[in-house]
Amino acid sequence: MTESLVPASLVTASRNPESLAAESPEPAAPSGRTALITGATSGIGAEYARQLASGGYALILVARDAERLAASAAAIGRRHGCSVETIAADLATDAGVDQVVARLAEGRDRSDRFVDLLVNNAGFGTKGSLVAGDGVAQEAMVRLHVLAVHRLSDAALRPMVARARGAIITVSSVASYLTSPGNVNYCATKAYQRMAMEALAREVSGRGVYVQAFCPGFTRTEFHARAALTTDPIPRVLWMEAETAVAISLAALAARRPTTVIPGFLNRAIVTLLGLLPRWLLSRGTRPYESTRAAGGAPSA
Numbered sequence: 001m002t003e004s005l006v007p008a009s010l011v012t013a014s015r016n017p018e019s020l021a022a023e024s025p026e027p028a029a030p031s032g033r034t035a036l037i038t039g040a041t042s043g044i045g046a047e048y049a050r051q052l053a054s055g056g057y058a059l060i061l062v063a064r065d066a067e068r069l070a071a072s073a074a075a076i077g078r079r080h081g082c083s084v085e086t087i088a089a090d091l092a093t094d095a096g097v098d099q100v101v102a103r104l105a106e107g108r109d110r111s112d113r114f115v116d117l118l119v120n121n122a123g124f125g126t127k128g129s130l131v132a133g134d135g136v137a138q139e140a141m142v143r144l145h146v147l148a149v150h151r152l153s154d155a156a157l158r159p160m161v162a163r164a165r166g167a168i169i170t171v172s173s174v175a176s177y178l179t180s181p182g183n184v185n186y187c188a189t190k191a192y193q194r195m196a197m198e199a200l201a202r203e204v205s206g207r208g209v210y211v212q213a214f215c216p217g218f219t220r221t222e223f224h225a226r227a228a229l230t231t232d233p234i235p236r237v238l239w240m241e242a243e244t245a246v247a248i249s250l251a252a253l254a255a256r257r258p259t260t261v262i263p264g265f266l267n268r269a270i271v272t273l274l275g276l277l278p279r280w281l282l283s284r285g286t287r288p289y290e291s292t293r294a295a296g297g298a299p300s301a
């Protein structure tokens with residue numbers, strides 16, 4: 001049987017998300033495992049970093065803002081006593097992805113450089129229609145959500161398969177189940193992430209590697225403010241804290257199932273409904289909402 005990737009302390013925390021709110025003053029016992037998290041300085045990625053560090057993982061944090069990265073690493077290292085490496089890299093560029101690929105590839109020959117868990121989390125949203133919008137941002141989105149995820153997963157997977165252990169989590173979205181004017185590339189790239197992970201999970205089945213497509217709905221992070229999206233039209237009941245969402249993802253990592261993780265009953269109900277309704281009815285029902293999106297008014301998740 002494959003060894004669990006998550007230490008007992010983390011499993012307990014993941015099953016009780018509320019217990020994560022009060023930070024433990026005690027450093028976690030090192031698990032001997034390393035997690036590389038992209039987009040680790042804010043929101044969902046920062047929460048993966050905190051919860052994995054509290055479970056005894058050593059961390060490699062990746063984001064663009066080097067100063068914020070150093071501050072995050074110092075805070076986590078102080079609090080949990082774990083080793084924290086940082087890589088300041090723009091994953092929408094070839095050079096940025098090359099840096100992280102090189103670090104992941106070191107695990108092929110050196111067990112002390114092996115990365116047990118890759119979390120493909122870095123991502124962003126945009127506002128407005130494709131034709132009227134910023135072409136540079138749209139291309140960066142495709143590069144970050146698709147090309148970087150493909151290249152990092154490939155680089156991480158080779159040493160994992162060779163050692164018959166490891167895990168990849170890619171943070172997709174409930175939006176991966178939608179096609180939406182005003183959100184053309186976001187929905188399409190999130191669908192790529194979910195579908196690629198679902199297929200990859202089947203491809204590596206029985207080889208000791210767990211793959212997860214994590215599909216949160218609306219989550220309180222910096223995501224919407226960064227894209228200058230208004231959150232007013234979104235009912236409060238649809239929002240989830242990043243801490244709760246990540247705890248659900250990590251509980252699935254501990255159990256090594258399922259492949260597709262949709263946190264929260266309401267998000268699962270929405271996805272079920274999206275699968276059941278015929279497309280013509282779906283687009284008719286969501287047209288008023290989509291027209292605000294196309295005008296740049298409403299947020300994506």
Ligand SMILES: NC(=O)c1ccc[n+]([C@@H]2O[C@H](COP(=O)([O-])OP(=O)(O)OC[C@H]3O[C@@H](n4cnc5c(N)ncnc54)[C@H](OP(=O)(O)O)[C@@H]3O)[C@@H](O)[C@H]2O)c1
Nearest residue numbers: 039041042043044063064065091123173219221222223301
């Ligand atoms: N919040 C939601 O409602 C929601 C719902 C479903 C799915 N998601 C997904 O969750 C993931 C995390 O988003 P979040 O909500 O936590 O957003 P967030 O708070 O804005 O955090 C985004 C993180 O990604 C990093 N990042 C952005 N562009 C990058 C690039 N080109 N290269 C490297 N790092 C980059 C940012 O740091 P730097 O700016 O320093 O690079 C930051 O650490 C995204 O993939 C998003 O699509 C979010």
